[in-house]
Amino acid sequence: MKKTFFIALFISTHISFLFLHIHKQMQFIKQSFAKQANEQLLAKIKHEKQAKQNELYALQNKKDVKTYAENQLALKPVSMTQLRRLPHE
Amino acid sequence: MSSRTIATRSAVIFFIGIGCYAILWCNLFVIQLLNSSFFASLGTNQYRITMTKLPERGPIVDRTGSAFLATNRSCISAFLIPKNIGNKSIVQNFLKEQFPTAASRLKKNQKASFLYIKRRLTDTELETITSFHNPDIHLLEETNRFYPLPSAAPLIGFTNIDNVGCAGIEQICNEELTGTPLKMLLEKDARSGYFYFHKELQDSGTQSIPIQLTIDSTLQFLVDEELADACKRFHAVEASAIILDPDTGDILSLSSYPYTNPDDPQFDFYHTKQRAATEQYELGSVLKVFAALAALEQNAVKPDELINCQNTKKCTIDGRPITTWTPHGIIPFSDVIAFSNNIGIAQVAKRLGPDIVTHYEKLGFGKKTGIALPAEARGFVNPPDKWSAQSIISLSYGYEISASLLQLAQAFALIAHDGHFVTPRLLLSDPITVSKKPLYRTESIESIKDILQKTTERGTGRRAQLKGFTVMSKTGSANTLVNGVYDHDKNIYTAAAIIQKGSYKRVVVTFVKQADVPNAFASTIAMPVLRRIAEKMVIHERML
Numbered sequence: 126m127k128k129t130f131f132i133a134l135f136i137s138t139h140i141s142f143l144f145l146h147i148h149k150q151m152q153f154i155k156q157s158f159a160k161q162a163n164e165q166l167l168a169k170i171k172h173e174k175q176a177k178q179n180e181l182y183a184l185q186n187k188k189d190v191k192t193y194a195e196n197q198l199a200l201k202p203v204s205m206t207q208l209r210r211l212p213h214e
Numbered sequence: 215m216s217s218r219t220i221a222t223r224s225a226v227i228f229f230i231g232i233g234c235y236a237i238l239w240c241n242l243f244v245i246q247l248l249n250s251s252f253f254a255s256l257g258t259n260q261y262r263i264t265m266t267k268l269p270e271r272g273p274i275v276d277r278t279g280s281a282f283l284a285t286n287r288s289c290i291s292a293f294l295i296p297k298n299i300g301n302k303s304i305v306q307n308f309l310k311e312q313f314p315t316a317a318s319r320l321k322k323n324q325k326a327s328f329l330y331i332k333r334r335l336t337d338t339e340l341e342t343i344t345s346f347h348n349p350d351i352h353l354l355e356e357t358n359r360f361y362p363l364p365s366a367a368p369l370i371g372f373t374n375i376d377n378v379g380c381a382g383i384e385q386i387c388n389e390e391l392t393g394t395p396l397k398m399l400l401e402k403d404a405r406s407g408y409f410y411f412h413k414e415l416q417d418s419g420t421q422s423i424p425i426q427l428t429i430d431s432t433l434q435f436l437v438d439e440e441l442a443d444a445c446k447r448f449h450a451v452e453a454s455a456i457i458l459d460p461d462t463g464d465i466l467s468l469s470s471y472p473y474t475n476p477d478d479p480q481f482d483f484y485h486t487k488q489r490a491a492t493e494q495y496e497l498g499s500v501l502k503v504f505a506a507l508a509a510l511e512q513n514a515v516k517p518d519e520l521i522n523c524q525n526t527k528k529c530t531i532d533g534r535p536i537t538t539w540t541p542h543g544i545i546p547f548s549d550v551i552a553f554s555n556n557i558g559i560a561q562v563a564k565r566l567g568p569d570i571v572t573h574y575e576k577l578g579f580g581k582k583t584g585i586a587l588p589a590e591a592r593g594f595v596n597p598p599d600k601w602s603a604q605s606i607i608s609l610s611y612g613y614e615i616s617a618s619l620l621q622l623a624q625a626f627a628l629i630a631h632d633g634h635f636v637t638p639r640l641l642l643s644d645p646i647t648v649s650k651k652p653l654y655r656t657e658s659i660e661s662i663k664d665i666l667q668k669t670t671e672r673g674t675g676r677r678a679q680l681k682g683f684t685v686m687s688k689t690g691s692a693n694t695l696v697n698g699v700y701d702h703d704k705n706i707y708t709a710a711a712i713i714q715k716g717s718y719k720r721v722v723v724t725f726v727k728q729a730d731v732p733n734a735f736a737s738t739i740a741m742p743v744l745r746r747i748a749e750k751m752v753i754h755e756r757m758l
Contacts, residue, residue: 158409165408172288179287182362187435205681205749210758 263400269393270357271377272422274370277642281431283370287360290353292331292343296324299350312342333375334358363431364475365438368488369468372476381486383425386586393422426642428464433457436750441471444743449730454490455747456623458721460630462646463638490619494591497622498692499554500708501612504625505563506551508573510658514565517548517661523558531560534604548665552673556611563610568598570609576653577625579617586640593617612690622710623723630712630719633659677741678711680748687711689736704728709740713748718757722748
C-alpha cells in the first residue's frame with residue numbers, strides 16, 4: 126500500500142511540476158506578447174504625437190502667423206521710430 | 215493452404231517490411247546526417263528572423279533649440295507584388311489610367327517580387343487607391359522630411375526619396391542625421407504574426423544626432439521677407455544676405471531669394487542653391503575697404519593724406535583707362551573710400567604693388583571658409599605672376615578678384631573683431647575659432663573703422679544710418695561677366711556694414727543681382743535693403 130502510494134505520489138508530483146513548467150512558459154509568452162502589444166501601441170502613440178507636432182509646426186509657419194496677425198488682428202509691423210527703451214527705475 | 219505457402223508469404227511480407235524500414239532509415243540518414251546542415255538552416259530561417267530598424271532621421275533645429283528647421287513626417291507609399299497578382303488585367307488597366315509610369319514598369323517586371331506604384335502619395339492619390347479596393351495593391355507607411363521654415367530651404371537642403379541628404383546641411387551632416395541601424399534576431403513561428411518568442415540584440419546601432427544650427431529662425435524669416443520685397447521692388451533676379459556675429463563667427467541668418475520649398479512636390483532645383491556661400495563674383499567697390507586696410511597697414515597712406523582724384527570721371531593711369539562714378543578733386547584718403555573714387559584708390563594701390571594679393575589672401579579671399587555647407591565657393595584672387603598692367607588698378611576696386619558673400623562677411627568680421635580672424639560657423643557644435651593674435655595693427659583697424667563710419671555719415675553708405683547705432687558700411691556695384699565680356703546692364707549691387715552699440719556687434723552683408731532700375735547704384739539698391747534688414751534685426755534682438 127505504502128509503495129503504491131509512493132509511486133502514485135511520485136508520478137503525480139512530476140506531472141504537476143511538468144504542468145507548472147508549461148504554465149510558467151505559457152505565462153511568460155503571454156506576458157511577452159502583452160509587452161509587445163504595448164510596445165506597438167506606444168510606437169503608434171509616438172507616431173501620432175509626431176504627426177500632431179508636425180501639424181503644430183506647420184501651423185506655426187511664420188508667414189501664416191504674420192498674415193493672420195495683419196489680416197485678422199489688424200496688427201502692423203513696428204519700425205524703430207515707434208519704439209523707445211524706458212530707463213529702469 | 216499449405217504450411218510452405220504460409221512460410222513463403224510470411225517471408226515476402228517480412229522482406230517487404232524490412233525493405234520499407236531500410237528505405238526509412240536511408241531517408242533518415244540523408245535528412246539527419248548527409249543534409250543535416252541544409253535542413254537545419256531551412257528550419258532556422260523559418261524560425262529566426264533578422265530585423266533591421268533604421269533610427270528616425272534626426273531633426274535640425276535653430277540656435278534656440280525650439281524651432282524646428284527639418285523634422286520627419288509619415289507618408290504612404292503604394293506597392294505591388296507582381297508575381298502574386300490575381301487579376302492582372304484589372305490592375306494593369308487601373309495603373310494605366312491613374313499611374314501610367316507604374317503601368318509601364320509593371321509590364322516590364324511581370325515576375326518581380328516587389329514593385330512600387332508610387333512613393334509619397336498625395337492625399338488625392340491615396341484616396342484613388344483606397345477607393346479602388348484591390349487586394350493586390352498594398353500600402354506601406356514610410357517617413358519623409360518636413361521643412362517648417364521654407365525660407366531656410368537653400369541652407370537646410372533636402373533629402374531624396376530614400377531620406378538621404380542631397381543638399382545643404384542635410385547632405386553635410388547626413389551621417390549624424392541618419393545614425394546606424396539596429397539589428398535584432400527574432401524567434402517566431404508561422405502563427406505568431408507580429409509577435410516573437412525571443413529577441414536577441416545583434417547590433418545596437420547608433421541613434422541619429424539632432425543638429426543645432428547657429429541660425430536664428432525668426433531672423434532668417436525677417437531677412438527673407440526683405441529680400442523678397444527687394445527683388446519685387448527692384449525687379450531683381452535674385453538677392454542674398456548674411457548676418458554674422460563677429461565675436462563668435464555665428465551665422466545668424468543666411469538667406470537667398472528666390473528659394474524653393476522642398477515640401478512642394480514640384481520644386482525647382484535651380485532655386486535650391488545657397489547663393490551666399492556657393493556663388494562667387496567680382497565684388498566691386500566694397501573691396502576698396504580691404505585695399506585701404508592693406509595700404510594703412512603697410513603705412514603706404516595716412517587717412518588724412520590728400521589724394522588727387524583728377525576731378526574727372528575718366529582718365530588714364532600708366533596708360534590704362536580708368537573710370538569712376540563721379541568726379542572728385544583733391545580729397546583726403548578717407549573721402550576716397552567714403553565717396554568710393556576709383557581713381558583715388560588705384561593711385562594708392564599702386565604703392566602697394568603685389569602685396570595687395572597677400573593682404574587679400576590674409577583676409578580669407580581665395581580660400582574656402584570651411585563652413586558646413588557643400589559646394590562652397592573658393593573665390594579667386596589674380597596672382598601677381600598672371601598680372602597685366604591693369605591688374606593692380608582692377609584689384610584695388612574689386613575686379614580680378616571674385617569672392618562669395620560669405621567671404622565678404624568674414625573679412626568684415628575681422629574689422630569688427632579688432633583685427634582678429636573669425637571663422638564663420640553654422641553648426642553650434644563646431645568650436646568658436648578666433649585667431650589669438652590680431653592680423654592687423656590696432657591703428658590700421660581703428661583708421662578703417664573711422665573711414666567706414668564716415669562712409670555712413672556722409673558717403674555712399676548714408677542710407678545705412680541707424681539711430682542709436684554706430685554703423686560702418688561700404689557699398690559696391692559691379693558689372694557681371696557674360697560670356698567673357700562685362701555686361702553694363704547686368705550689375706550686382708553689394709552692401710556690407712558693421713552695426714555696433716556697446717558690446718553688441720553684427721556684420722550684415724547683402725547683394726541684389728541684376729536690378730531693373732535706371733541709374734542704379736549699390737547705395738540706392740543694396741544699402742536700403744541692408745538698412746531694413748538691420749532695423750528688423752535690432753528690433754528682434756531687442757537692442758534698442
